[in-house]
Amino acid sequence: MIEVKKLVKRFGLKTILKGLDFIVQPGEFVALLGPNGAGKTTFLRILASLSRPSLGSVKVAGYSLPNESAKVRARLGVVSHMPLLYPDLTAEENLQFYARMYGLQDQASRITEVLGMVGLEARRKDLVRTFSRGMQQRLAIGRAIIHDPEVVLFDEPYTGLDQDASEMLDEVLRSVAAKGRTVVMTSHDLARAEDLATRFDVLTRGVISTSGTREDFKNSNLLDFYKKALEA
Amino acid sequence: MNTPAPSFFKAVFAIAHKDLAAEFRSRELLSAMLVFSMLVILIFNFALELDVKVRQSVTAGVLWTTFAFAGTLGLNRSMAVEKDRGCMDGLLLAPVDRSAIFFGKAISNLAFMLVVEAIVIPLYAMLYNETRIFQWEFLGVLLLGSIGYISVGTLLSAMSVQTRTRDVLLPILLFPVAVPVLLASVKASGGIVAGLPFEEILAPLNLLIVYDVIFLATSFMIFDYVVEE
Numbered sequence: 342m343i344e345v346k347k348l349v350k351r352f353g354l355k356t357i358l359k360g361l362d363f364i365v366q367p368g369e370f371v372a373l374l375g376p377n378g379a380g381k382t383t384f385l386r387i388l389a390s391l392s393r394p395s396l397g398s399v400k401v402a403g404y405s406l407p408n409e410s411a412k413v414r415a416r417l418g419v420v421s422h423m424p425l426l427y428p429d430l431t432a433e434e435n436l437q438f439y440a441r442m443y444g445l446q447d448q449a450s451r452i453t454e455v456l457g458m459v460g461l462e463a464r465r466k467d468l469v470r471t472f473s474r475g476m477q478q479r480l481a482i483g484r485a486i487i488h489d490p491e492v493v494l495f496d497e498p499y500t501g502l503d504q505d506a507s508e509m510l511d512e513v514l515r516s517v518a519a520k521g522r523t524v525v526m527t528s529h530d531l532a533r534a535e536d537l538a539t540r541f542d543v544l545t546r547g548v549i550s551t552s553g554t555r556e557d558f559k560n561s562n563l564l565d566f567y568k569k570a571l572e573a
Numbered sequence: 574m575n576t577p578a579p580s581f582f583k584a585v586f587a588i589a590h591k592d593l594a595a596e597f598r599s600r601e602l603l604s605a606m607l608v609f610s611m612l613v614i615l616i617f618n619f620a621l622e623l624d625v626k627v628r629q630s631v632t633a634g635v636l637w638t639t640f641a642f643a644g645t646l647g648l649n650r651s652m653a654v655e656k657d658r659g660c661m662d663g664l665l666l667a668p669v670d671r672s673a674i675f676f677g678k679a680i681s682n683l684a685f686m687l688v689v690e691a692i693v694i695p696l697y698a699m700l701y702n703e704t705r706i707f708q709w710e711f712l713g714v715l716l717l718g719s720i721g722y723i724s725v726g727t728l729l730s731a732m733s734v735q736t737r738t739r740d741v742l743l744p745i746l747l748f749p750v751a752v753p754v755l756l757a758s759v760k761a762s763g764g765i766v767a768g769l770p771f772e773e774i775l776a777p778l779n780l781l782i783v784y785d786v787i788f789l790a791t792s793f794m795i796f797d798y799v800v801e802e
Contacts, residue, residue, distance in 0.1 A: 391665055393801065415668035423659030429595040441587035442667035444579025468598070484663070 342367045342492060342523040343388065348397035350383055357383050359547030360397070365540075367491075370524040372538035374531070374567055379544045381527040382421075385496050388525070389419045402491050415443070418485035418493040422500035424477040425484060428470035432461055432480050435469060436487055443488040451487065459483040459513055475506025482513050486522075493517055495526035499533060511537065535563040543570035584669040588677025592651065593684060602650045603685055610643040610693045618700050632703055633763035637755055640690060641722065645744050647685045648726040651678060652734040661734075665800060675796040679727040686719050703766070711765045714778070718758030721785040725750055728792040731799050754788070757781040 343365040350358040357380040365371050375381050386392040388401055390410035399406040402416040419425075426435050433452060440448040456462045459479040469477060478498060485493060495514070499507050507530075514537055518524050528534045534541065535555075541563060543551040551570035558566040579587075596602055617635045621627065655661040655678075664674050694715075698704055705711070726747055733742040748755075760777035 389662075389666060391662060411668045411670070414666055417666070419662070419666055421659065421662070423662070425659050425663035427591065427595050427654075427660060428658070429598040430591065434591075434594065438587055438591045439663070439667075442579060442584055442664070442669060444583065444668075 342369075342402060343525070344398075344400040345388075346398045348384075348387065348399060349395045350380070350387060350392070351395045357547060358387075361544075361548050363542070363549055365523055365525060367523055368521050369540055370518045370538045371526070371540045371542055372534035373525055373527045373542050373544055374529075374534065374570075375527075375544035376571065380547055381544055382496055384544065385419075385494050385525065385527060389417060389494055390414055415488070416491045418488070418490035419496070420478075420481050420485045420493070420498050421496040422498065424469075424481035426469045426477060426480060429468060431466050431468055432456065432472070432483075433465040435480065436483060439484050439487050445488060455483040455487055458486075458516060460509070473506070474501050475503065475509060478502060478506065478510060479513055482510075482517065486517060490522065492523045492525070495524065495528075497527055497529070499528060499530050507533070531563045531567060541566065543567060545571060579667070579669050581670055581673050584667065584673040585676045585680065588664070588674060589680040589684070592678070592681030595654075596681075596685065602647055603688060605650065606643040606647045606685065606689045607692060609646055610639050610689055611696060613639040613642065614693060614697055614700060628701055628703055630763070630767075632697075632701065632706065632766045633759045636693070636697060636706075637718065637759050637762070639693060640686065640719070641748070641751070641755060643689055643693075644682075644686050644719075644722055644726060645747060647689075648682055648723070648730040648747075649733075649740055649743050651682050651685070652727075652730040653739065656734045661800070671797040671800060672793045674800070675727060675731070675792055678731075679723055679792070682727055683719060683723045686723055687716070690715055690719065705766045705768070706762075708765060711762055714758060714761045714765060714781070717778075717781045717785055718754060718762070721754035721758075721781060721788055722751055724785065724788040724792050725754070728788075728796060728799060731796065754781065754784050757784065 343363065345361060345363040348358050348361040349356065361384065373381050383392065387394050387399060390406050390413050393407050401413045404412040406413055430438065436452045436455060437448060440452060445451055456465050459482055461476060461480055461483065469480065472480065498510060502510060511533065526534065526538065540552065540554050542549050553566060621631060655664065665671065694706055698706055729746045729750065730743055733739045733746060736742055757777040757780040761774045761781060764774035
């Protein structure tokens with residue numbers, strides 16, 4: 342579903358990604374871990390076609406970037422720590438706008454379905470500026486899956502959320518993954534990543550230094566796995 | 574879900590509609606542009622000694638100065654809303670040609686500028702006792718000038734919004750580039766107010782049309798590169 346080979350990304354003289362290889366099978370939930378500044382967000386922006394690779398090949402859902410970026414974008418949903426929502430529009434109007442941008446046919450029923458999934462049906466007519474941070478993040482997930490994408494990218498979705506909001510987000514993320522979508526999530530919250538993901542990749546020094554599943558740390562925990570990966 | 578690619582025009586309409594709906598609720602952008610325009614008109618009214626002849630010669634200049642500055646306020650704010658909340662990424666993620674974003678934003682920016690002009694023109698006529706601006710030819714020039722100014726302004730605001738000094742940078746970038754449009758607009762609308770024959774305003778009018786086409790075509794071609802990281 343995602344196939345990245347020898348990816349290099351440079352900003353001026355600084356090289357952020359140094360020949361990164363990354364393959365994700367359909368339906369996998371990959372937690373992308375790494376310290377601040379490792380290049381996780383840069384990598385996700387390249388997968389989302391928001392940034393061009395300097396070198397290397399990137400394929401998402403069978404289409405290569407940047408040449409077939411519109412086809413990739415039609416099959417991709419992105420959630421970042423910014424909700425990408427308009428505060429002066431209602432929850433319904435925000436989803437309606439994105440539904441139009443994705444050319445959906447039966448917009449009304451899809452919007453109702455998505456609002457139900459993220460638990461905001463009762464607030465559909467309320468302005469987004471009246472929403473708490475947690476509610477905005479749930480609606481942001483609704484925005485990202487409005488077109489039922491095959492691949493969903495989450496970039497630090499828990500940033501700024503309190504405990505209750507994070508637990509609600511857990512449920513929404515589980516329901517997104519349960520539909521068989523391919524998910525890549527960056528997070529510093531190892532406990533949540535361990536709970537949700539099926540595979541754990543550590544990005545350090547511009548490459549994926551370690552990759553593993555739960556089987557690889559069944560006698561310890563993700564924190565030990567992560568520390569070892571950083572020390573390696 | 575198999576989603577068909579959205580049509581270019583539907584995406585343009587969706588963006589313009591979204592901007593107008595959000596502005597209808599908040600009225601932040603329009604109120605700022607209107608208050609600013611009215612203040613400029615008032616200041617000019619007090620600052621200039623206006624006998625009939627002088628009034629005739631300054632009308633076009635005063636109006637276009639006012640619209641250019643007020644337009645800059647609107648352009649800055651319109652793109653800042655997208656950038657500050659990360660919504661520009663939301664637009665860029667849509668599976669549509671990115672020039673649709675340019676046209677959607679340009680249409681909403683033009684609508685805001687035309688609303689300001691529709692309110693400021695009668696106010697100007699009242700304060701300056703100048704009724705010759707209520708001519709179809711004058712309003713036509715106003716529309717052409719606004720299209721040229723907004724098309725280059727929307728493109729440059731997409732560039733300047735990426736920087737920390739966007740409020741200062743936009744006018745610095747925009748005014749030199751928009752000089753041909755502003756000069757042609759002032760010449761053409763000034764000629765209409767002065768009652769010059771059509772042949773005499775044909776040259777600035779042609780220039781205005783040519784610049785509108787050039788700015789629209791250029792923006793269409795390079796917007797994708799401007800918004801790309």
